[in-house]
Amino acid sequence: MQGTVGELGEFGLIRELTSRLPRTAAVELGPGDDAAVVSAPDGRVVASTDVLLEGRHFRRDWSTAYDVGRKSAAQNLADIAAMGATPTALLLGLVAPAELPATWVLELMDGIRDECQVAGAAVVGGDVVRGDTITVAITALGDLQGRAPVTRSGARPGDVVAVTGWLGWSAAGFTVLSRGFRSPRAFVEAHRRPEPPYHAGPAAAQLGATSMIDVSDGLVADLGHVAEASAVHIDLRAADFDVPAQMADIGQAVGVDPLTWVLSGGEDHALVATFPPDTHLPSRWRIVGEVTRPAGLSRTGTVTVDGAPWDRAGGWDHFGA
Amino acid sequence: MQGTVGELGEFGLIRELTSRLPRTAAVELGPGDDAAVVSAPDGRVVASTDVLLEGRHFRRDWSTAYDVGRKSAAQNLADIAAMGATPTALLLGLVAPAELPATWVLELMDGIRDECQVAGAAVVGGDVVRGDTITVAITALGDLQGRAPVTRSGARPGDVVAVTGWLGWSAAGFTVLSRGFRSPRAFVEAHRRPEPPYHAGPAAAQLGATSMIDVSDGLVADLGHVAEASAVHIDLRAADFDVPAQMADIGQAVGVDPLTWVLSGGEDHALVATFPPDTHLPSRWRIVGEVTRPAGLSRTGTVTVDGAPWDRAGGWDHFGA
Known part of the structure; x- marks a missing residue:
């Protein structure tokens, strides 16, 4: 052509x-x-x-x-x-x-x-x-094949928070590209071409997911939408995330805590969902936190990591700086 | 705000x-x-x-x-x-x-x-x-409320061609605006805010329309898509169109044959459909032409006006000049 x-x-x-x-x-x-x-x-x-x-x-x-x-x-x-x-x-x-x-x-x-x-x-x-x-x-x-839609508003205190798909790979690839490099290839590729776990969406609905969102703006930011819509608090456990060795290496090379990519990086389009605590989750889902009652009216809709606020480069506002 | x-x-x-x-x-x-x-x-x-x-x-x-x-x-x-x-x-x-x-x-x-x-x-x-x-x-x-979709490809020789909605009003309004005027108001308004006859679409399907298209690029151009998809010829009768007196006045004032607006003007989003000849059409539909067999392979998909090609400012190609 x-x-x-x-x-x-x-x-x-x-x-x-x-x-x-x-x-x-x-x-x-x-x-x-x-x-x-x-x-x-x-x-x-x-x-x-x-x-x-x-x-x-x-x-x-x-x-x-x-x-x-x-x-x-x-x-x-x-x-x-x-x-x-x-x-x-x-x-x-x-x-x-x-x-x-x-x-x-x-x-x-x-x-x-x-x-x-x-x-x-x-x-x-x-x-x-x-x-x-x-x-x-x-x-x-x-x-929807007869199922109820899984919205952002159904998370309940006591639910577990679980993720499937890639987290932080696109952000790590973006950092690499921003600094003029073209490798490591796996992360650059992840930035160029995300691989959302499409089939896990309907599967999560069948497993009884109470809420779900795709991670486009960053896990903490997107879970913030779930916490707000569901009027709950969500606490993530940093140690339960999988930070691949190669991602840690890149982090060290560029001076970035790779957990920042995992928790704040968007565009991988992982799925994060909440499930009743007794749900038997297939191995491709990783439990990374839990839903609790907000401590007070002012704390409704908050997300913490190991009980503390997470404020590193969270979210992405298309009109922001 | x-x-x-x-x-x-x-x-x-x-x-x-x-x-x-x-x-x-x-x-x-x-x-x-x-x-x-x-x-x-x-x-x-x-x-x-x-x-x-x-x-x-x-x-x-x-x-x-x-x-x-x-x-x-x-x-x-x-x-x-x-x-x-x-x-x-x-x-x-x-x-x-x-x-x-x-x-x-x-x-x-x-x-x-x-x-x-x-x-x-x-x-x-x-x-x-x-x-x-x-x-x-x-x-x-x-x-579709249980009906078959009315496509561009179902027109058959012998069908009548009928229109409902406004034709040429937006184009006349555009000409007026292009020359720096803000009136006549009815045409300027028609350009700014078309009024497609939404309800006539499902009604046409119920009446047995064999093909239908909305007039976005100009009647002759859009009927060209129908003629091509249906492998038929369409002949329009100029005398059967309604050219409002006020549109004729504008035409005279600006030196444009108002039929050009009616036949080639887009953006009014009138509906044009073909119907079997014995269809009893409600009064809001105006019969303006008929579907015939193409005279030869080379004439498939053509539209004529009173038997002759219509070549005045037809159609609109978004990448054209």
Whole structure:
């Protein structure tokens, strides 16, 4: 595929993009009409939207178009899994500069398509418009298969807090890239292409999870949302987290406590959930803390680590400094 | 509400935005969690995405934030109606500069909310990020209530072509605004805030429409998509269109044949559908042409007006000149 987005034109680009998309059983009507039709056998549909901007959420010199596609899709599909739902479909709104090589957009779509495939979903529609900043707006849909959605508000005192997936890997990779390095490869790759544990979402719902969230802003920050919505206190035990030796090595090399990455690093899209204390959790879930009653009205919604506030680079406000 | 988007911050802004949103019966879980849950009683969900950019799709000096909200939502909700579905929900991805007054965003949301209300839908979720260009990425969802979707590909030779809604009003208003005028008000208003005939979409499906599309790029251009997808020829009769006297006056004043606005003007989001010739159409549908067999392979997918090609300013390619 030669040429730029502008040379290919809107309709040419859309034709190329849609020709790369396989359909799944859930797709009743794919791209090319006014709207897509997606199976929603549960009688409800789970839906989430995220917007990613070049320069803010990804850099073309750090990530390939394919990786940006994988990551953009992963971020949305993980939100569906975090409700205990199975992703079914994804829609893409894309802003692309006219001078952008068409191959960049097609590789982006390949990445989105492949991440969808990992999660069991299909790209069913989208929109492409010309603009100055590459902008990827994704909406993911999912099906609850008869289960109740697992929200942020159901955590109860006495529940255990458990995580599955990767924690801190993306943040460690980001630190490495920020300092001009391209290795260790595993962490750089984790930053470029997160691997959310999609299947663990519906599985957690079946196991009786009382609340769940995907870790996009950092574990402590995201658990803060759970604590607030559930009106509970959450205490994490630092010693119960797995800090891989290689991550500790990077931490030492760059002067960062790797626990900061694990507890405050976002974008790995791990899942964290609360379960009744007697739940028999499969080994891929790691218990890292517990839910307690807030000590007073003022402490509602707080998260502590080993009983103390955690204030190292927590959370991520897209309009903050 | 004082201050800018940057001063309010992402979470503050989202809190303000969601506090303005009523829920409908279709909303099982609204904004504030990883994803929303929307009722899909049909067992299928209809979904469509559009992206609008400041400077390209709207201008802040021509339209209020409220009108941009109305129009952005209308554009998407009309896509749902054009499938014969009833809109149920909408998700908003918003890029906003930090220095943008927060009131602009809140009024945008008021417009989106009110347009959703007209269509019977509710805003169920979204994302807000900081960026240079105001970008509104909307995904609309809808329910087919047991009907088959009305696609672009079902038109058959012998069908009549019928339209409902406004045609050419937005384009006439755009011409007026482009020349520095603010009146006639009805056309300027039509450009700022289209009024898609949402209810006519499901009604057309019930009447047995064989194909349908919403007029976003211009009637001839959009019928071209129908003709191509259905492998038919479509001939429109110019005399059967309603050109209001006031539109004719504007045309004379600015030296434009108003039929150009009616046949090539987009953004009114009228609905155009094909029906079997014996269909008893309610009066709000106007028959303006017919579907015929293509004369030869080369004529598949063509649209003519009174038997001749229509080449005046047709269509709209977002990457074109």
